[in-house]
Amino acid sequence: MKLKRNDKVIILTGKDRNKIAEIERVFVSENKAVVKGLNIYKKSVKPSKKSPKGGIIEISAKINISNLGIVCPSCNKVSRVSYKITNNKKIRVCRKCNASLEAVK
Ligand SMILES: [Zn+2]
Structure with a gap:
């Protein structure tokens, strides 16, 4: 998902x-x-x-x-979801600006 x-x-x-x-x-x-x-x-x-x-x-x-x-909350553009592995965790990133899409907790 x-x-x-x-x-x-x-x-x-x-x-x-x-x-x-x-x-x-x-x-x-x-x-x-x-x-x-x-x-x-x-x-x-x-x-x-x-x-x-x-x-x-x-x-x-x-x-x-x-x-x-x-x-994307960072670049405010309609984007697509990409994945990146950081610290052995898979996180969702913006395909346009590469910023994390995970909600800040
Ligand atoms: Zn973005």
Whole structure:
């Protein structure tokens, strides 16, 4: 899986094309991810414990990973993921500027 939670990504297709946001969740087995606040669809729900009134709620739908491009936090360009081995660890780096793509903890 090339993308991880909190990666900044750009959506390459669909109605939210060219919008940038962070990944909220990655579904490895499905090769999909949920991006914060994007690819929203409205769903009508019946009243339940969670939403006592029911009505329409907004949900971020899963997006296929192949429809997402990573935005490098260092050069701010839409890039691709490359790998580099540093101290026996495989880290993801930006193919354009070679900076690490791993989120600073
Ligand atoms: Zn870069």
